[in-house]
């Protein structure tokens with residue numbers, strides 16, 4: 371064997387070693403997924419390096435942004451709703467009737483993501499085309515520069531701006547056909563603002579439906595069966611999720627460490643665990659092989675300094691049944707190989723028990739982030755399937 375082919379062989383082996391992640395058998399296109407994952411990891415490490423060098427950690431992420439460009443069917447405009455930057459997508463064709471609208475909240479662990487990213491821009495265009503709807507895709511300020519409740523408040527401010535008769539009629543939107551939707555951290559914010567609307571006396575308009583795509587819904591128990599089973603799955607590892615959660619509230623590493631040990635909820639707040647008790651809230655098949663342990667309580671000073679993680683606006687699962695009862699028709703999408711799977715499943719149980727109509731879609735071979743990977747940059751067959759089903763659900767229910 372020549373020296374060149376030996377070098378090639380060793381490089382390939384090294385690359386495979388760096389990229390390889392064990393994946394369940396039924397996940398389609400596994401190598402492509404591993405490469406995507408490696409890309410995200412590389413990007414995160416490079417961001418951290420650039421940050422250390424003083425370049426600001428959003429430098430790389432700005433590369434994903436695309437300008438607001440109209441195409442043959444859709445006009446696109448970047449504007450401000452209550453000082454919050456949003457991207458508005460409207461069908462080009464004139465309509466004689468009022469249109470439906472989707473208010474969309476992007477994901478990214480409250481620390482990253484942007485409505486102007488190609489992934490979200492293309493998803494919004496798909497919604498406009500499929501539904502002939504107006505899509506408002508909102509931004510919000512991010513951690514670690516801004517902590518909870520800034521993210522929640524920005525989204526709520528933009529939403530309140532939009533949900534006014536005058537603004538809706540400007541955009542030709544039918545006030546009885548509005549959806550709030552979001553993925554991952556955006557699903558968290560979607561669930562939180564939809565709850566908040568229920569007791570806001572200033573807003574008369576009722577949301578017709580909400581769609582929560584693999585949402586994060588609670589920061590109390592970091593030892594659910596899905597944390598145990600999917601802690602190392604792409605695109606989101608348990609460690610990363612815990613970092614996102616803790617950074618949502620503070621840059622103090624003490625909270626992260628306590629959350630990793632699942633000892634961050636003080637004994638004074640133990641009554642809240644009933645809202646996230648997977649032993650009662652998960653269907654049998656997801657509990658199989660797991661033993662429920664009652665929580666170990668943590669330091670009270672954490673909650674004094676960073677009360678956010680026990681706030682219902684951060685952990686929508688903490689709402690009581692009387693609040694949940696008022697929620698509109700809800701769509702919840704969960705993925706089998708997702709660390710956040712059980713957050714979605716527990717909300718499903720809680721909503722059903724409160725009498726809310728819920729449509730659940732569980733993707734048996736799905737992983738976190740799947741909805742976003744059906745675009746010109748990252749193209750997974752399973753993602754097209756999931757995106758088409760999501761659009762179909764909106765088409766039929768909004």
Ligand SMILES: *[C@@H]1O[C@H](CO)[C@@H](O)[C@H](O)[C@H]1NC(C)=O
Nearest residue numbers: 441442443444495496499500
């Ligand atoms: C515009 O709409 C037509 C008809 O639905 C479709 O075939 C075409 O692909 C759309 N164009 C873009 C850029 O999405």
Ligand SMILES: *[C@@H]1O[C@H](CO)[C@@H](O)[C@H](O)[C@H]1NC(C)=O
Nearest residue numbers: 643644647649650662664665
């Ligand atoms: C959770 O539910 C189980 C019953 O399934 C019960 O034994 C346990 O005490 C509950 N724990 C909490 C903290 O509510």
